[in-house]
Amino acid sequence: xxxxxxxxxxxxxxxxxxxxxxxTYTATGYPSLFWYVQYPGEGLxxxxxxxxxxxxxxxxxxxxxYRKETTSFHLEKGSVxxxxxxxxxxxxSGTYKYIFGTGxxxxxxx
Amino acid sequence: NAGVTQTPKFQVLKTGQSMTLxxxxxxxxxxxxxxxxxxxxxxxxxxxxxxxxxxxxxxxPNGYNVSRLNKREFSLRLESAAPSQTSVYFCASSVDxxxxxxxxxxxxxxxxxx
Numbered sequence: 044x045x046x047x048x049x050x051x052x053x054x055x056x057x058x059x060x061x062x063x064x065x066x067t068y069t070a071t072g073y074p075s076l077f078w079y080v081q082y083p084g085e086g087l088x089x090x091x092x093x094x095x096x097x098x099x100x101x102x103x104x105x106x107x108x109y110r111k112e113t114t115s116f117h118l119e120k121g122s123v124x125x126x127x128x129x130x131x132x133x134x135x136s137g138t139y140k141y142i143f144g145t146g147x148x149x150x151x152x153x
Numbered sequence: 154n155a156g157v158t159q160t161p162k163f164q165v166l167k168t169g170q171s172m173t174l175x176x177x178x179x180x181x182x183x184x185x186x187x188x189x190x191x192x193x194x195x196x197x198x199x200x201x202x203x204x205x206x207x208x209x210x211x212x213x214p215n216g217y218n219v220s221r222l223n224k225r226e227f228s229l230r231l232e233s234a235a236p237s238q239t240s241v242y243f244c245a246s247s248v249d250x251x252x253x254x255x256x257x258x259x260x261x262x263x264x265x266x267x
Binding site: 074075077079083086087089099137140141144145146 | 255
């Protein structure tokens with residue numbers, strides 16, 4: 044069946060550091076891939092998405108590229124801010140449902 | 154627009170008690186979902202409703218029932234709460250079936266079963 048594996052956290056970085064959160068997936072067919080972010084006390088909200096191979100999703104300085112050959116969708120940001128502290132979820136969607144990774148907590152220190 | 158609204162935000166139950174979590178969306182979405190979030194396990198789908206009048210089981214449906222009351226509302230019922238149901242519950246909706254679609258989440262219900 045479909046599955047998503049993302050790196051365990053927590054990830055602690057200093058402000059302006061480079062961020063990578065790894066995500067790999069297993070799926071039949073051609074799923075869409077997503078990154079969602081959850082701030083404390085809130086529901087998840089979409090950060091970015093890609094719907095086909097080689098697509099790059101981007102938003103708020105975050106980027107991720109849909110790599111079919113390596114079945115990966117790693118999240119990157121060149122310079123993190125304290126306000127980026129949150130939990131990040133990688134996800135894929137098939138025809139009928141989403142599959143979420145376990146989430147990676149990011150803490151950015153000033 | 155309010156988006157997806159869940160009530161209550163917090164609830165404490167004793168083992169064996171029942172309760173219903175309410176969810177409503179004002180975006181005219183066809184599909185609605187209930188997830189639970191547990192530490193180290195991410196989000197797991199309990200039930201979903203692809204369209205008004207239909208419901209289907211997700212990964213972890215045991216101990217829960219749902220009702221898609223109309224296009225706007227999708228409720229989750231715990232008939233006899235157990236400590237294993239202590240979790241944070243999220244309702245979500247999407248325009249249509251999830252392929253390529255963005256999910257819109259409510260702010261969650263934190264449930265403790267003692």
